[in-house]
Amino acid sequence: MTDNIKIILWNCRGAVGKDFYRYSKYYVDICKPEIFVLMETRCDPTKLYKPMKKLGFSQFFSVENEGYAGGIVVACRDETLKVTWCAQKEQWIHLNIQNANGVDWRFTLVYASPNDQRRVRMWEELSHIANTEKFPWIVAGDFNDIANAMEKKGGSQASSRKCSLFRDNMDKCKLNDLGSSGPKFTWRGGIYHGGQRIYERLDRAISNEEWKLLFPDSYTKVLTRVSFSDHRPIMIALSNISSVRAERNFRFKSAWLEDHNYANRVKGCWRNGEDIFNNLKRLESDAKEWNMCNIKQVQRIKRRLLARLHGIQVSMQSNNNARGLSRMESKLQQELNVILKQEELMWF
Numbered sequence: 001m002t003d004n005i006k007i008i009l010w011n012c013r014g015a016v017g018k019d020f021y022r023y024s025k026y027y028v029d030i031c032k033p034e035i036f037v038l039m040e041t042r043c044d045p046t047k048l049y050k051p052m053k054k055l056g057f058s059q060f061f062s063v064e065n066e067g068y069a070g071g072i073v074v075a076c077r078d079e080t081l082k083v084t085w086c087a088q089k090e091q092w093i094h095l096n097i098q099n100a101n102g103v104d105w106r107f108t109l110v111y112a113s114p115n116d117q118r119r120v121r122m123w124e125e126l127s128h129i130a131n132t133e134k135f136p137w138i139v140a141g142d143f144n145d146i147a148n149a150m151e152k153k154g155g156s157q158a159s160s161r162k163c164s165l166f167r168d169n170m171d172k173c174k175l176n177d178l179g180s181s182g183p184k185f186t187w188r189g190g191i192y193h194g195g196q197r198i199y200e201r202l203d204r205a206i207s208n209e210e211w212k213l214l215f216p217d218s219y220t221k222v223l224t225r226v227s228f229s230d231h232r233p234i235m236i237a238l239s240n241i242s243s244v245r246a247e248r249n250f251r252f253k254s255a256w257l258e259d260h261n262y263a264n265r266v267k268g269c270w271r272n273g274e275d276i277f278n279n280l281k282r283l284e285s286d287a288k289e290w291n292m293c294n295i296k297q298v299q300r301i302k303r304r305l306l307a308r309l310h311g312i313q314v315s316m317q318s319n320n321n322a323r324g325l326s327r328m329e330s331k332l333q334q335e336l337n338v339i340l341k342q343e344e345l346m347w348f
Contacts, residue, residue: 006237009109015047021051021054035076039072040069049075061083081097083095091118092110108138112145136215139173140205140234140236143166146202153198176209185201186222187199226336312325
């Protein structure tokens with residue numbers, strides 16, 4: 001049986017500040033990945049280990065940034081996977097993944113340079129891996145390239161020469177595009193003349209036939225973009241089995257103090273003269289129920305905001321006059337940020 005493995009890859013365009021942690025937590029909560037890959041981190045990778053540990057990851061691999069550019073961090077859980085380092089260069093990191101059933105496969109995470117000559121060098125390095133290793137192999141990340149003109153909208157016409165070169169490089173490595181569900185484009189550029197944007201499919205997953213045979217039911221999904229980055233994350237799922245997580249221990253939530261009803265609920269649960277243990281158990285039971293009601297309300301609002309954001313972002317990619325949609329998206333992103341802050345207080 002296939003292991004339940006989900007992987008998120010996100011070009012976060014700088015991994016610093018509370019907003020970065022909040023949005024990372026959002027993606028981890030909805031996808032529950034075993035591996036979380038951050039690209040273009042633009043900071044010392046070791047600074048990300050602490051926040052990633054708070055999100056449940058315990059093993060880390062990284063490629064250092066070059067000044068205010070580049071950087072890759074791979075954060076892994078150790079419950080179901082054995083991950084070991086194989087090799088790395090400035091634009092990629094190459095790992096061996098061993099599933100719980102003992103099967104090995106290779107995983108290469110890529111953040112390709114915007115510089116054409118550096119990308120040529122990257123593909124030469126990947127070609128060497130393809131020619132010297134005989135494992136199931138998947139390569140994923142931000143390739144800073146598109147495969148055809150249909151993967152770009154707006155701006156100047158896509159270069160047929162560059163598209164052809166990108167496809168040739170994949171062919172030389174015997175790698176095929178795995179495709180994706182969800183929005184077509186993974187990156188949006190700035191607004192240029194006429195109020196239009198450029199959209200491109202820069203982020204993807206590609207694999208050899210051996211990997212596809214090993215995981216025939218795998219799929220790739222493009223996730224909703226948040227305001228923190230101009231890239232959408234992609235999620236690679238190796239099966240659609242639901243995750244089972246251990247129940248959290250009961251803990252006091254700082255958000256409760258923000259609710260004026262909290263003190264009255266405590267008084268209502270406490271029985272003077274009764275054993276303190278029974279009082280605390282009654283308070284715990286009431287607090288869990290009350291907290292769950294609040295969480296469910298916040299999650300309902302979050303789901304509604306995400307559904308509207310998803311619809312608006314899809315419409316913006318096909319609508320040439322998207323100024324009104326852009327204003328609406330900005331408003332919804334602000335509302336989402338507020339609701340994620342509330343949710344963060346409830347959990348921590």
